[in-house]
Amino acid sequence: MGAQTPTGRRFQTKQAFVYHTLRAAIMHGEFAPGQRLRTEELAQRLGVSPIPVREALQLLQSERLVELIPHVGARVAPISASSIAEIFAIMEGLERVATRVAAVRLDDAQVKHLSALLTAMDQALQRGHPEQWADLNSEFHLSIAAITAMPLLQELTARILDQWDRLRRHYLRGALAQRLEQAQREHHQIVAAMRARDYACLERLVCEHNRGALMAYTTYLARQAAPAQQTDLVPSEGGASVLISANQAGHN
Structure with missing residues (x-):
């Protein structure tokens, strides 16, 4: 059976479920620009293995919504x-x-x-x-x-x-x-x-x-702009309610 988001939309694969859930969280500001995205933590919140999370992050990278930094990990693409x-x-x-x-x-x-x-x-x-x-x-x-x-x-x-x-x-x-x-x-x-x-x-x-x-x-x-004139402008973080509610909704 496919995974289901809080809106009731169902997906045939866990990768699609994770992709759409993370994308919604980024687009609605629940993950702030520049915020770290830890694969293991996201997998635990969404109730999936790390594999569909990594695949979803790669898709989001292709849309320039996520940056994958070697030896560091993933983060939401900054707004500069x-x-x-x-x-x-x-x-x-x-x-x-x-x-x-x-x-x-x-x-x-x-x-x-x-x-x-x-x-x-x-x-x-x-x-x-x-x-x-x-x-x-x-x-x-x-x-x-x-x-x-x-x-x-x-x-x-x-x-x-x-x-x-x-x-x-x-x-x-x-x-x-x-x-x-x-x-x-x-x-x-x-x-x-x-x-x-x-x-x-x-x-x-x-x-x-x-x-x-x-x-x-x-x-x-x-x-x-702050006195330090930071290049990446990061508003305050809004949490990850989409992820939490998605996990609470349950999926198979």
């Missing part, structure tokens, strides 16, 4: 100023292609879908729900990528948005709290430029959108 810059540089490049191709292919149904997302995002901001806005933001950008009908572009966009998702869960309220209204105005402008097929304007807006977000993060992190 350079990694933040890399995320937004890649996002900008992907979105310059995605928005341009999507503008060519855009039809009435797709316009309606994007407009509905924008309305929901507007309402989330009005109600003071930044986390809901952030979830919808990911859906918005993924929807634009989907319009291109380019599977590789969609896959790359999903992967880089995963990196942004981890980033924003740690720093959303501090880094982006003052920028959400501006970011939302930019979303409306991007869709308007797509509908008008104004490619020059579209490229400018996408660049400004990503560089504005990057500036918000770097400015916030500079203000929060």
Whole structure:
């Protein structure tokens, strides 16, 4: 029988169970950037042998969520100023292609879908729900990528948005709290430029959108930097409740 997570989802292998449980703990901040991941301890918490834990950590390394350091062990990938810059540089490049191709292919149904997302995002901001806005933001950008009908572009966009998702869960309220209204105005402008097929304007807006977000993060992190000016920025640890609850749920 497959393993089961606290959400009731079942997996056919212990490796898949461990992978998804650890990934959820990292993405939700229950393991902080830079935190050590000890194989034996994780295996004990999850009620499995060390083998599926090692296999899961290797998969997470391929997603750049975990670092495997020779003679040291595994740790959650740190969040540094350079990694933040890399995320937004890649996002900008992907979105310059995605928005341009999507503008060519855009039809009435797709316009309606994007407009509905924008309305929901507007309402989330009005109600003071930044986390809901952030979830919808990911859906918005993924929807634009989907319009291109380019599977590789969609896959790359999903992967880089995963990196942004981890980033924003740690720093959303501090880094982006003052920028959400501006970011939302930019979303409306991007869709308007797509509908008008104004490619020059579209490229400018996408660049400004990503560089504005990057500036918000770097400015916030500079203000929060410790006197020692550490390279890896590690928020306070949030424990490992996903792991504990997963073990308590039981699996075979």
